[in-house]
Amino acid sequence: MFNPEFFLTIKDKINFLQLGRYSGRAESSFRNLFSKRFDFFNFNKTLIEQYVQGKKAIAFDPSYINKVGKHTDGVGYFWSGVAGRAKWGLELGGLAVLDIGRHTAFHLNAIQTVDVKDDESLLEFYSRKLLEHKDELLTLSRYLIVDAYFSKDTFVNPLCDKGFDIISRLRCDANLNYLYQGQQKGRGRPKLYDGKVEFAKLSDSHAICVSNQDNEKIYSLKAYSIALKKTLNVVIVYTARSKKGKVTWQHQIYFSTDLDQSWQAILQHYKARFQIEFLYRDAKQYTGLNDCQARDKNKLDFHWNMSLTAINVAKVTYWLPHKDASPDMSVPFSMADIKTRLNNELMVNRFISMFAINPKLKINRDKIAQFLDFGRRAA
Numbered sequence: 001m002f003n004p005e006f007f008l009t010i011k012d013k014i015n016f017l018q019l020g021r022y023s024g025r026a027e028s029s030f031r032n033l034f035s036k037r038f039d040f041f042n043f044n045k046t047l048i049e050q051y052v053q054g055k056k057a058i059a060f061d062p063s064y065i066n067k068v069g070k071h072t073d074g075v076g077y078f079w080s081g082v083a084g085r086a087k088w089g090l091e092l093g094g095l096a097v098l099d100i101g102r103h104t105a106f107h108l109n110a111i112q113t114v115d116v117k118d119d120e121s122l123l124e125f126y127s128r129k130l131l132e133h134k135d136e137l138l139t140l141s142r143y144l145i146v147d148a149y150f151s152k153d154t155f156v157n158p159l160c161d162k163g164f165d166i167i168s169r170l171r172c173d174a175n176l177n178y179l180y181q182g183q184q185k186g187r188g189r190p191k192l193y194d195g196k197v198e199f200a201k202l203s204d205s206h207a208i209c210v211s212n213q214d215n216e217k218i219y220s221l222k223a224y225s226i227a228l229k230k231t232l233n234v235v236i237v238y239t240a241r242s243k244k245g246k247v248t249w250q251h252q253i254y255f256s257t258d259l260d261q262s263w264q265a266i267l268q269h270y271k272a273r274f275q276i277e278f279l280y281r282d283a284k285q286y287t288g289l290n291d292c293q294a295r296d297k298n299k300l301d302f303h304w305n306m307s308l309t310a311i312n313v314a315k316v317t318y319w320l321p322h323k324d325a326s327p328d329m330s331v332p333f334s335m336a337d338i339k340t341r342l343n344n345e346l347m348v349n350r351f352i353s354m355f356a357i358n359p360k361l362k363i364n365r366d367k368i369a370q371f372l373d374f375g376r377r378a379a
Contacts, residue, residue, distance in 0.1 A: 005317070007287045007310035008339055009346045014288025014307070022346070035298055040305035041095075041109040044312060045136060048108070051316045054101040057143040057167070057269050059276045060130060060150075062113065065090040065304075066290055073297035074114030092304050093126060095133075096279055097140055098272045102323060104315065104333065105275035107283075107308035109133070114297055123155040134162050143167055143258070145273045153228050156257070160230070165258040167269045170234075172199070174253055176223040178206040179231065197223055199236065199251055207236070210263055215240040217249075220263040225255075232256070235263045283307045286335040314338045 007014055010022050016034075020027035048056075064080040067089040078091040091113040096105040116125045130137070130144070137144075144159060148169040156166050170176075177193040184190045194206065202219055211218035217238040224231050232255040241248050256266045283289035287310040292303035318338050323331045 004306055004310040004313045005342070007306060008314055009342045010288070011339065011343050013291045015291045015293045017293070031294070031299070034294060034302040035296065036302070037298070038302065038305075040309060041133065041136065044106065044108050044309060045140070047312055047316060048097045048106050048140065051320060052097060052099045052102075052106065054099065056100060057098045057141045057145050057272065058108075058137055059096045059098050059105060059145045059273050060093060060126070061096075061147065061273075061276050061280075062091050062093045062126075063280045065092060069295070072295040073300065074112050078113065090300070093129065094276060094280065094308070095130070095137075096276045098145065098269075098275055100268065100272050102320075103272065103275065105272075105279045106312050106315065107279055107305075110301065110304040110308055112297055112301060112304075121154060123150065123152055124158075126150070127155045127158045130159060131162055138163055143256075143269060145269055147273065151228065151255075156228050157230070160257050165256060165261075167256045167258075167261075167266060167273075168254070169270065170225070170253040170255055172251060172253065175226040176232075176234065177226065178203060179222050179224060181206070193224055197221075199253075202236070218263065218267075222259060230257065231259065233259045233261055233263075233266065235266050237267070279308065279311060282311050282335045286339050287311060311335070 006019075006023070010018055012018060016027045016030045019025075019030045023030075062078075064078050064082070064087060066087075067075055069075065072090065074090055075088070077086040077088055079085075080087045080089075093111040093113060095108040095111065097108055098105050111129050113122070113125065116122065120128070142163060142165050144164045145167045146155075148171065150156070150166075151168045151170050156168075159166060174197075176197040178195050178197060180191045180194040182191070182194070195203070197203075197206075202221075206223075207219040207221040209217060210220045219236045219238075221234050221236075222231060223234045235254045236251055237254070238249045238251045241250055254266055254270050256269075280289070287307040289304060289307040292300055294300055294303065314335060315333060318341075319331070319333045323333075
């Protein structure tokens with residue numbers, strides 16, 4: 001009964017009741033199935049290794065899941081990016097692999113924020129959970145891409161100590177020091193730093209302008225982060241903003257702990273991070289990520305991972321063949337079209353079975369092909 005593609009055939013909410021209705025099985029059979037353990041991590045890892053051959057990186061990002069009531073495992077107040085505040089519900093930490101060349105993300109594993117230790121911060125909890133899969137993750141990529149919230153030493157340093165390189169952003173007022181590049185004096189402690197980085201006017205002797213356009217300037221430098229307690233490969237992007245005829249320059253600070261990585265690769269990798277947001281969006285809209293009726297953490301884990309794994313199956317089965325056949329063309333990934341097609345296929349198979357239609361007759365083949373594409377935007 002493990003079939004992520006089944007999640008793609010259901011048009012409405014995907015919960016135990018709907019799974020029973022669409023499958024013809026008892027609702028209780030799905031409740032029992034979801035209580036069992038399945039190794040989604042290695043299932044998705046095998047899928048990714050088979051279909052993603054080019055440049056890739058790992059992304060991690062928590063996502064808020066709406067849940068009412070007080071008796072669900074792990075329920076509490078968690079940050080909701082949509083609401084811009086903490087809300088009552090659940091949180092899953094999504095691990096994904098970014099396919100840099102194809103500009104997409106593949107789900108790897110969903111980790112519920114539950115059983116956090118009393119003396120442990122959320123960032124320490126996240127890093128501990130990631131390190132539980134350290135060996136498997138490092139076979140995929142050593143680059144871990146996270147947003148600015150994770151740019152703290154309690155998250156970055158434990159992972160760097162175990163072989164990962166972090167790519168992320170810093171606050172616009174980050175406390176950075178230039179590295180001293182001059183000659184050392186014969187005695188005393190060696191000089192390591194050469195003043196604070198002032199973002200309003202960068203030092204020409206330390207920061208290299210690698211791109212200078214009318215509305216954007218990019219600088220590259222190595223700098224020591226006071227907060228992270230380590231030297232970083234820093235890229236600062238200045239963008240011109242015009243308001244009421246006055247031009248002001250705003251900046252964003254990106255970094256990598258890999259001191260040899262190019263500034264282009266740092267920006268390319270970080271911009272790819274947003275693909276994990278599309279993964280959550282598609283799962284919430286089309287494969288029932290928000291719809292689980294269970295309160296037990298094992299059933300929640302199964303539902304969330306099945307929902308996100310269904311997106312992987314949709315991509316490798318229905319999108320990648322077209323994308324790879326036309327690498328120079330823009331081939332959009334549309335979960336709406338895929339779900340419409342598979343729901344139509346489910347209905348056609350029901351009609352064929354109920355009315356004893358012969359699908360091999362030419363007239364029927366043509367009608368069936370038309371019906372399968374009914375309602376698709378890209379038909």
